[in-house]
Amino acid sequence: MSTLLSSLMCYLHDKKMMINHTNFYMGWDSKTACLHENNAGSLIDLVWRFGISPTGSHKFSLVREPKEKFISGHVNQCSELNRCDSCRNTTCTLDKIDRYARDFLRSAQYEGPETYRHHVNAHFFPQNWRCEFGSRFDEYQIIRYHSEKKDELKRDLRRVFQLSKVPEGTIQFLLAKLDEGRGMHSTVGNSKTAKIDDDLLANPRQLRKLVSIFYFDYLIFQYALPKLTHLVNTNEFLAQ
Numbered sequence: 001m002s003t004l005l006s007s008l009m010c011y012l013h014d015k016k017m018m019i020n021h022t023n024f025y026m027g028w029d030s031k032t033a034c035l036h037e038n039n040a041g042s043l044i045d046l047v048w049r050f051g052i053s054p055t056g057s058h059k060f061s062l063v064r065e066p067k068e069k070f071i072s073g074h075v076n077q078c079s080e081l082n083r084c085d086s087c088r089n090t091t092c093t094l095d096k097i098d099r100y101a102r103d104f105l106r107s108a109q110y111e112g113p114e115t116y117r118h119h120v121n122a123h124f125f126p127q128n129w130r131c132e133f134g135s136r137f138d139e140y141q142i143i144r145y146h147s148e149k150k151d152e153l154k155r156d157l158r159r160v161f162q163l164s165k166v167p168e169g170t171i172q173f174l175l176a177k178l179d180e181g182r183g184m185h186s187t188v189g190n191s192k193t194a195k196i197d198d199d200l201l202a203n204p205r206q207l208r209k210l211v212s213i214f215y216f217d218y219l220i221f222q223y224a225l226p227k228l229t230h231l232v233n234t235n236e237f238l239a240q
Helices: 002-013 015-021 043-050 066-080 090-107 119-124 133-139 150-163 168-179 191-201 204-220 234-239
Strands: 059-064 140-145
Touching (some): 002 015, 002 168, 059 066, 059 133, 066 204, 090 119, 090 204, 133 140
């Protein structure tokens, strides 16, 4: 979804650049059509680079259920692409995220350290650490993205585009892109995701680790915690 959203924003920024570059599902990293043209590393960068006032703009953010987001990232980035410092199983990946997150918090530097730029951190750190939510959360419209609920996503994006006074014809064109396919990094329908989901719910130690890492994502973005009734031994989970 991040790939598609980048393409949608690129189209609004420079229609010709997006159309001539690639299809909407193939632009990521260095292949992004509007790379360095319409993106910024922080809200203050918007002021410096584009003259956009953080207080006068409409801000929205897509978030995803933490367990679903973790599993999707693990399957694609760790299991299939082997880009998680050699971690290929969920135990290793969760332990690495936990260690890197603690290292990052100890650094107390949110933009400078190399640990923040690490590939694992970029894909797996808690979502509430992004977008300057710590000081500007109330300014955002939060869209709770779910891979199987496209109609809800279309409804929410339509509201965002309408608030930004995007022409109706353009809105219809952009929303239609949601039905044209999925990016190469998508894990929807991948048999591995269902198995890992079942394995996590049946493993008290791993589930506890996942919840401890992403607890505030569950709390802040109002997602229900994983159901403990799925565990083989709920008392073991609570005792950890």
